[in-house]
Amino acid sequence: MSDSEKRVDNIETVRNHPEEAYESKLSSETIARVLKNRRRRAICRVLANGSNVTTLDELVDALMEQEANATGTETERDRELLSIRLHHVHLPLLEDIGLIAYEHRCGTVRYWGHSEIENFLN
Template sequence: MGPIANIGTFESVCNLLSHPTRRALLHMLWEIETPTTVETVACALVDADGSQSDGAEQTEEIKQLEIALYHVHLPKMADVGVINYDPRTGTIRTNDTTYIAYNVLDHVLSENDF
């Protein structure tokens, strides 16, 4: 069974990529070395957002994003097979199907303005 069989159904991939946080996360994971952690990813996503939050507001944004990543986005991405995620350690790893999902996202974004 090749990597494409592990990525789940077309509908599950489309659902996965329909959320802006998961799109940003997939893009970021493609560009950084893994393994990485939930905390590192949350900080990077908040920094990439470019918001002009002060220190306390930014810390709260990071905390809220960590919670959302831990409970929603990372498990969903792992269930589809796009990443390997260990909630006990907070470790995130890319895999062969990360490349496939990233290429789908890249193709869709190059064809449409989102």
Template sequence: MTLDHQTNPTNVVLELVTDQCRRKVLHYLIAAGNQPVTLDELTDGIYPGKTPPESGVQPSPLDSRYDSKEHLTLALQHSHLPKLEAAGVIEYDTRSRIVRYHSTPRLETLLAFIANELE
């Protein structure tokens, strides 16, 4: 599942943004710009009640699936980051626990629409 010509990029982008946690991850990484972030920084940044002010997203708690930072970190490592990496939106180095975002205008446009019109 990548954002290339072999798949339907609309379906891929829609699947990526269906999950609230992935939307929070993407907003955080977009706000970080080209700067890599550690998994710990990402977890701290999106844990309930934390949203970077420059993202333009109103703080909202993640759903009750993540009752601790450790639980959120595990979900990021084993579910959300691999899905984003498979789509070619991020690079995640499991050894250094560094996440790098790759600018994806189509995805960013959809995230902005969701944040401004639907959430």
């Protein structure tokens, strides 16, 4: 088995066993990168204060509600753009660092949690 095949197997093993919750070790630079972005802070806040599993649509609803409360406006175009940004930018980044598992085919987001990030948000 080649090194690349082993790496793929390890990724699949982790994703196939979501019940094995753990707190990943994130560097202070990674935590700063996550929290630097307003949208990612909002995503983490919604996930930390909700259930551990949600859908992309539910996450979009929660974030749109927050923004509508702050700005007083919400359009269907805003909702569509937010969904696209979450799907292509923010959720993959949060998955890459081990904070969430994102199953893009069914739109499921599982939040693993991280105490340092949650302490900052509270």
